[in-house]
Amino acid sequence: MMLIPCPFCGNRSESEFAYGGPVKPDRPDSHVTDDEGWVAFLTTVPNPVGPVHEHWWHVKGCGAWLTIWRDTRTHDIVEGPPDAG
Amino acid sequence: MQVRRLPTGGRIDRSQSLAFRFNGKEYQGFSGDTLASALLANNVRLTARSFKYHRPRGIVGSGPEEPATLVELEGRRASANQAATTVRLEEGMAARSVNCWPSPGLDMGAVNQLFAGLIPAGFYYKTFKWPGWHLYEPAIRKAAGLAGAPVAPPLDGHFEAVHAHADVLIVGAGPAGLMAALVAGRTGCRVFLADERTEAGGSLLDRRLEIAGKPALEWVAESVAELKSMPNVTHLLQDASVWAYREHNLLMVNERSPANSNVLERNWRIRAGQVILATGAIERGLVFPDNDRPGVMLASAAQAYVNRFAVKPGERAVVFANNDSAYAVAADLHASGIDIAAIVDSRDAVPEDARDLAGEIPIKSGSVVIGIRGKRAVKGATVAERDGRGAEKVDCDLLLHSGGWNPTAHLFSQSRGSLRYDDTLATFVPDKAAQACVSVGGAVGEFSPASALRTGAEAAASATGSEMPDLPAVTEGHYSIAPLWRVDARGAKGKAFLDIQNDVTVDDVHLALREGYDNVEHVKRYTTGGMGFDQGKTGNINIIGTIALQKGVPIQDVGTTTFRPPYTPVSFGAIGGIREESVVLPYRHTPITRWNLDRGAFMYEAGARWRRPGYFPRDDETFQEAVNRECRAVREDVGVYDGSPLGKFELKGGDVGRFLDHIYTNLMSTLKPGQCRYGLMLTEDGLILDDGVAMRLGKHRWMVSTSTAHADTVHGHMEELLQTQFPEWNVYVTPVTSQWNNATVCGPKAREVMAALGSDIDLSHKGLPFMSFADGQVAGLPARVVRVSFTGELSFEINVAPRHMRDLWERTMEAGEPFGIEPVGSEASHVLRVEKGFLSLGHEVDGTVDAHDLGMSWIMSKKKRDFVGKRSVELRRRGNEIRRELVGLLPANPNEQIPEGAPLTPGGERRPTEGLVTACVWSVVLDRWVALALLENGKSRHGETVHVRLKNATIAADVMEPVFHDPDGLRMRS
Numbered sequence A: 001m002m003l004i005p006c007p008f009c010g011n012r013s014e015s016e017f018a019y020g021g022p023v024k025p026d027r028p029d030s031h032v033t034d035d036e037g038w039v040a041f042l043t044t045v046p047n048p049v050g051p052v053h054e055h056w057w058h059v060k061g062c063g064a065w066l067t068i069w070r071d072t073r074t075h076d077i078v079e080g081p082p083d084a085g
Numbered sequence B: 001m002q003v004r005r006l007p008t009g010g011r012i013d014r015s016q017s018l019a020f021r022f023n024g025k026e027y028q029g030f031s032g033d034t035l036a037s038a039l040l041a042n043n044v045r046l047t048a049r050s051f052k053y054h055r056p057r058g059i060v061g062s063g064p065e066e067p068a069t070l071v072e073l074e075g076r077r078a079s080a081n082q083a084a085t086t087v088r089l090e091e092g093m094a095a096r097s098v099n100c101w102p103s104p105g106l107d108m109g110a111v112n113q114l115f116a117g118l119i120p121a122g123f124y125y126k127t128f129k130w131p132g133w134h135l136y137e138p139a140i141r142k143a144a145g146l147a148g149a150p151v152a153p154p155l156d157g158h159f160e161a162v163h164a165h166a167d168v169l170i171v172g173a174g175p176a177g178l179m180a181a182l183v184a185g186r187t188g189c190r191v192f193l194a195d196e197r198t199e200a201g202g203s204l205l206d207r208r209l210e211i212a213g214k215p216a217l218e219w220v221a222e223s224v225a226e227l228k229s230m231p232n233v234t235h236l237l238q239d240a241s242v243w244a245y246r247e248h249n250l251l252m253v254n255e256r257s258p259a260n261s262n263v264l265e266r267n268w269r270i271r272a273g274q275v276i277l278a279t280g281a282i283e284r285g286l287v288f289p290d291n292d293r294p295g296v297m298l299a300s301a302a303q304a305y306v307n308r309f310a311v312k313p314g315e316r317a318v319v320f321a322n323n324d325s326a327y328a329v330a331a332d333l334h335a336s337g338i339d340i341a342a343i344v345d346s347r348d349a350v351p352e353d354a355r356d357l358a359g360e361i362p363i364k365s366g367s368v369v370i371g372i373r374g375k376r377a378v379k380g381a382t383v384a385e386r387d388g389r390g391a392e393k394v395d396c397d398l399l400l401h402s403g404g405w406n407p408t409a410h411l412f413s414q415s416r417g418s419l420r421y422d423d424t425l426a427t428f429v430p431d432k433a434a435q436a437c438v439s440v441g442g443a444v445g446e447f448s449p450a451s452a453l454r455t456g457a458e459a460a461a462s463a464t465g466s467e468m469p470d471l472p473a474v475t476e477g478h479y480s481i482a483p484l485w486r487v488d489a490r491g492a493k494g495k496a497f498l499d500i501q502n503d504v505t506v507d508d509v510h511l512a513l514r515e516g517y518d519n520v521e522h523v524k525r526y527t528t529g530g531m532g533f534d535q536g537k538t539g540n541i542n543i544i545g546t547i548a549l550q551k552g553v554p555i556q557d558v559g560t561t562t563f564r565p566p567y568t569p570v571s572f573g574a575i576g577g578i579r580e581e582s583v584v585l586p587y588r589h590t591p592i593t594r595w596n597l598d599r600g601a602f603m604y605e606a607g608a609r610w611r612r613p614g615y616f617p618r619d620d621e622t623f624q625e626a627v628n629r630e631c632r633a634v635r636e637d638v639g640v641y642d643g644s645p646l647g648k649f650e651l652k653g654g655d656v657g658r659f660l661d662h663i664y665t666n667l668m669s670t671l672k673p674g675q676c677r678y679g680l681m682l683t684e685d686g687l688i689l690d691d692g693v694a695m696r697l698g699k700h701r702w703m704v705s706t707s708t709a710h711a712d713t714v715h716g717h718m719e720e721l722l723q724t725q726f727p728e729w730n731v732y733v734t735p736v737t738s739q740w741n742n743a744t745v746c747g748p749k750a751r752e753v754m755a756a757l758g759s760d761i762d763l764s765h766k767g768l769p770f771m772s773f774a775d776g777q778v779a780g781l782p783a784r785v786v787r788v789s790f791t792g793e794l795s796f797e798i799n800v801a802p803r804h805m806r807d808l809w810e811r812t813m814e815a816g817e818p819f820g821i822e823p824v825g826s827e828a829s830h831v832l833r834v835e836k837g838f839l840s841l842g843h844e845v846d847g848t849v850d851a852h853d854l855g856m857s858w859i860m861s862k863k864k865r866d867f868v869g870k871r872s873v874e875l876r877r878r879g880n881e882i883r884r885e886l887v888g889l890l891p892a893n894p895n896e897q898i899p900e901g902a903p904l905t906p907g908g909e910r911r912p913t914e915g916l917v918t919a920c921v922w923s924v925v926l927d928r929w930v931a932l933a934l935l936e937n938g939k940s941r942h943g944e945t946v947h948v949r950l951k952n953a954t955i956a957a958d959v960m961e962p963v964f965h966d967p968d969g970l971r972m973r974s
């Protein structure tokens, strides 16, 4: 069980959070993107070996949706790559 | 008679005699005994049968490493497959051996031994494969004969789970762990110390050592006393296994005998700043023919039995070793009156220190044991030079062996720390840590007590930033080893076991390698070596050595298998703690639960753990009679139901309108204050998420109600969108499900009941039309009245604060009495909505249908440029695939009920389905069974006859519009 840093509450146990999935690209304008682009938005989920940027919801705490970088090999919470948001 | 009990010594209380039963026979032991030590004291040698071959087995170890003697505990502490060496003896305890029936002496399964040559590794997988392994598995598992799980929960206590935090968590209270605890504790930080034995001391309990010029156990007692005097040392747990090392320094500790006698076991989840692993080391055996016979024991175990339990495990012993540690064992046993026939050392040169310890005991260097005499008990050993020359027979009833020591690196490895092979120690030792932990003492290959004290103190000093203390003086023992992975001598015949618990021999590993399973993980799974309850604590390294030897590669290259929790078996009860269903997910109640129960309601769960009345049976009414009566009241007179469990959210802010337009399929932002609108929410992939009602309270204030079951999902959906996609939008969501309760009065006479209740709101058709609401007073209570209808009848949803709910309810029942009002449960509500063809999530909405399929194309706004799910629905519909569409069904026989979920097939034949029945109820308006169904191209098939396919029958039914009552909705709008 991980210890997840909430920007409002500090390090809290994973059991207080709901997993929100990996951070996906911004929702495309549904009138501009083509079918492939829309399907890719819906179905392509980042699943790297190594650091992944993902959402967690502090649902049993302050209610904040937050993002962390988690190394999928170790569960270590790490710094994101310098060029990432 | 405890014939093998030494007259003095041991950590046992001879004033407390304990009676126990083993395989039906009565014995006596002492307080402080384990079941294993008590059995040995009573000279019970044959204690088990092996898993596969049913070979006779005895006690091999003295702790959690025990591979042979598993027992099933009976009676009040019933528990399966416990190692006899870790079972603390209690008065009246009853235990029996596993793997044998009726007893280890007369075991019917022993016939397997005759066929032993026919059951090599992988035998079961190869033989029982047609038509499928699962056909044979139950019988094979039964034959394997491990004890089954207890069938009932323990009667006299409960399990408990506790969360804790520690600055420094120390695992193991041997010399290294105690020293670390003293150093850390003296700094005032929060120290947590957990130890798997029943008292502190670790290996010092088993040996005869001096610390600071006194018996080592005096130093232990002083250390424990000092720790107990420190208020910051929060816990000093004994008989407590640290069984899992999880991510981010979370460790699981199972306390098996908590001080509180009501607590059977307590499971700690400890988050630690620093972890010090002082877990010691486990002796491994040597691999020689018949090394599993009762009376073949680990040398360290014999030392523990003599010193800690004052038990002689035999009268005349041969000690077989490849390292120095067995010499101290021989010396201790000799001093206790056990005759040591010889020390057989596989090394050519024995260090001087070791020779000194042996004294007059004959040493046979460069020699090995190549055979054992005696099947049910050791009678003698055959000793020869390493290549098998000069074999001679030695009489003995005890064969002690030591293949060297392995650091107990299980937790370190679970924490993802890496191990490296150390050539000098001939074992794997912790290398690089992956989390904030450090191994000390035996756990890092520092096997002497002096280095245990030193490394323990160093780790604690470094963890707490404190000074190194002066260390007490200990006689420095020397340890050296020359690995011997197996006895490979001429004349060495018979099964040589690597894993005694799972009956894995050297030949099995060779077979696995020949058949191409040459990765250590594959060998493990093919042979099952290391997969028993002991997790191969004594045998795994020998398996790795055997693989390396056979493949001719360095041991480092073979590597270890993955260490996984639990380190020792943990009962499911301990893992669950006090959690059971009612605690994990308590039921939710509305303020009138008591009233419902008094009224005789049949209560059950209805979505999101709400306890709701299903129906209110009167006298000796049947279920159907009660439901029909409630339905008729609503259709003909008036009914009232408690709609409180519906999810409710208040949304505030300038952007609520555009936000609701985004999450609902239809337009919400155009609502005027005082109006409400039914809406549908989709997920981004176009499936229906929920349906509900949005109300506009004011310019920037809205209320959204959701279905009961999906309230939490919708809440998460809204928060996710607002916080991740539209953080700049001004919308605040407050869940208010529990802040609003309601009594919904429905039926043709609803308005008359409302008049009787009295209200300052104009409740006329004009004053409060359908899909509008108003705030005011009802029956003298502040209320909000909403004109929505989930029954198809004229409805007034009277919303009040929870503190007024019971009053409102009772006043409504009173005011409605002259009109024949009935309380309505969820069964009747279901019938009423089916009669109207209103959708229900989980019935008509199953994750494949969209609004068009349900005949609700009108709710998919064409005015809005975009909303969640719009593009996906369009994309899916463009394929022009055949859709399953909502229809009504009238069974040809009006008295025939169709099971919900039943498939529709063309002509009722055995063909792929063309739909399914989603609901079927007795309609009080039509006086017959009616159903809703999803049917391929259903909208264009009204008037057709379709067939429900049951296992042995078909039911014909006519297709119609999915509405059986008031198709134009005049009644609810009235």
Ligand SMILES: [Zn+2]
Residues within 6 Å of the ligand: A006, A007, A008, A009, A010, A058, A061, A062, A063, A064
């Ligand atoms: Zn938080």
